[in-house]
Amino acid sequence: MAIVAFSEERFPLRIAFGTSGGPERRTDIVRLSTGFEKRNQRFSRSVRRYDAGSGLKSLADLALVVEFFEAMRGRLTGFRFRDPLDHTSARFGMAVSPTDQAIGTGDGETRQFPLVKVYGSGEGAYQRPIEKPVAGTVRIAVAGVETVAGISIDAATGTVSFTDPPTEGAAITAGFEFDVPVRFDIDQIAVNIAAFEAGDIPTIPLIEVRP
Numbered sequence: 001m002a003i004v005a006f007s008e009e010r011f012p013l014r015i016a017f018g019t020s021g022g023p024e025r026r027t028d029i030v031r032l033s034t035g036f037e038k039r040n041q042r043f044s045r046s047v048r049r050y051d052a053g054s055g056l057k058s059l060a061d062l063a064l065v066v067e068f069f070e071a072m073r074g075r076l077t078g079f080r081f082r083d084p085l086d087h088t089s090a091r092f093g094m095a096v097s098p099t100d101q102a103i104g105t106g107d108g109e110t111r112q113f114p115l116v117k118v119y120g121s122g123e124g125a126y127q128r129p130i131e132k133p134v135a136g137t138v139r140i141a142v143a144g145v146e147t148v149a150g151i152s153i154d155a156a157t158g159t160v161s162f163t164d165p166p167t168e169g170a171a172i173t174a175g176f177e178f179d180v181p182v183r184f185d186i187d188q189i190a191v192n193i194a195a196f197e198a199g200d201i202p203t204i205p206l207i208e209v210r211p
Contacts, residue, residue, distance in 0.1 A: 003073065006211045008156060010080040010179060011052070012064050017084045018055030021206070023048050045128070048180055050081065052204040062196060065204060066189055074187040078209045080132055080179035089117055089130075089175045098139035098146040100175040106142070106166025113172055115158040130178045131158040131211055137177040143170045156211075181211040 010016075023046035030038045056062050072079055085092070089100035104113040115130040115138070135155040140147055150163035158178075166172055185205040192200070 004077060006078040006181065006209075007072065008080060009068075009071070010082065011182070011206075012061075012068060013082055015052060015055040015061050015065060016082045018057065019050045019052050019084060019206075020054040021048065021050030022083075022085070046126075048083065048182070048208040049185075050083075050182065050206040052206055053201045056196075056201055056204075059193070059196065062191065062202075066191070069184060069189055069204075072184060075184050078181050078183040078211055081182040081206060083180050087179070088177050096137065096139065096175040096177065098141035098175045099144065099173045101173060102171060103160065103174050104172045106168055106170035106172060108168040109165050111162045111165045113160045113162075115160060115174055115176060115178075117178075129158065130176065132156075132179040132181050133158050134177040134179060139175040141173045142166050144173075181209050182206040183209050 025046050026042035028040045028042060032038060052065060056065065068079075071077075088096050090096050101115070101117055103116055104110070115133055117128045117130055119126040119128065133153065133155055135153070138153045138155075138160070140151050140153075140160060152161045152163075153159075154161070160172075160174065183206065185207040189202060189204060191202060196202070
């Protein structure tokens with residue numbers, strides 16, 4: 001494998017579904033003399049962190065992670081990771097549909113629309129860019145009608161492209177599965193086989209990256 005900044009390979013699924021972690025935000029809080037607080041977010045987007053060590057169930061799993069770690073050259077190369085709790089456009093436990101997420105409105109000229117997932121509602125909702133959709137899972141609807149002709153999906157960037165631009169005012173929606181772009185956050189996996197068999201699982205941190 002050529003050394004690249006980001007590989008489209010996915011972290012082993014059976015281990016990913018046992019990992020721990022989730023989104024992290026950074027908030028500065030200053031308490032004023034009046035007792036009120038002044039809060040300010042440092043990052044506009046959350047950053048997800050995971051511990052792949054908690055997904056290890058056997059020495060075979062550990063060997064698989066070490067092999068993957070070597071292929072990614074430690075922290076050097078980013079890769080795809082399936083978040084065990086948040087990996088589809090639909091609400092938890094529901095099937096993906098082409099109307100799950102609004103990704104834009106046609107104006108008769110624009111042909112490309114990035115995939116997003118919205119958390120919350122109203123003006124304060126958080127729009128999360130989805131840059132690593134799973135190939136073959138993206139479904140698109142225009143004005144509520146699922147459309148397959150004249151559409152291409154870039155699974156490496158999360159961009160939906162139309163051969164003919166959607167008509168003005170047409171709502172464009174999407175449903176999809178997606179991965180999180182991450183990298184290892186260590187340059188060494190220290191393994192003690194005896195300790196592992198006794199239940200001492202190594203910590204293997206992963207951190208979200210911008211591909």
